[in-house]
Amino acid sequence: MPETNDLAGGFTSIDDMADKNAFIEYLKLIDSLAYFQEYKQRSFELLQIREGSSVLEVGCGLGYDAVAIAELVGKSGSVVAVDASRIMIDQAEKRLENLNLPITFQTGDAHQLSFEEGSFDAARIDRVLQHVPDPCTVIREMTRVLRPGGKAVAIEPDWETFTISSADKITTRSLVNFFSDRFENGTIGRHLYSYFGDAGLTNIEIFPETLIITDLTLADRLFDIINTTRQATEAGIVMGCDAKGWLDELRESDANNRFFCSYTGFLVCGTKEE
């Protein structure tokens, strides 16, 4: 059984993880934070979702965004939400009960979408490409199923934009690179512009979205800092004494209200040619 609570690698196959609940709780936490709510809202606007739109949500997780989109498209519209994980789709369907919204949740692989060409007005993917083996294929698939003139949006982090305030620059760099490299595509954010272009999307717009956290407990829940430091030590990337000193410094900064970290995600929108 793979490592529990491995937030960098685990989202690739949640159903195989020992502690599936950790992933559910993680997505609930994300959904409660203003940073995520605000960029998600911006993504709906960029997709020009309106009454009657047909929208595809790829890698829908717990289905929160699919529900928000369904409220925008109304009864004359439709939302199809796909996720590789049976656990996630079961959770999403449970939320849908009694809501009377036009959503279909289904399991599926983003690399091989089971829809006809031109089926949707808009397609959205949010923090999923960082986890998939072949992000270019996924973006091409999303483009294929859009109608001409339809909009695609992706929002993905670039983990090498992660900053954390520490006097120990060398350990910080080693840990940031180690964390980024544990994702399938830890630097996907910087590649979205070219991957969108390669998929035939035009009028590409890019919006950097920076999250700043000044609380170590929340930062650890979001970025798996203590677990990552332990794993980097076990892998011989950093020495145990340096890792301990680094974490001690973060705890002291936090106690003195001086803790700071940030990361930047990229919200990218493109249009399928008419």
Ligand SMILES: C[S@@+](CC[C@H](N)C(=O)[O-])C[C@H]1O[C@@H](n2cnc3c(N)ncnc32)[C@H](O)[C@@H]1O
């Ligand atoms: C970090 S979560 C993001 C979920 C959701 N988009 C959100 O914003 O809350 C990544 C999701 O991508 C799904 N996923 C990973 N690989 C996938 C694939 N190849 N096809 C479809 N979904 C995939 C995971 O099961 C998980 O639900």
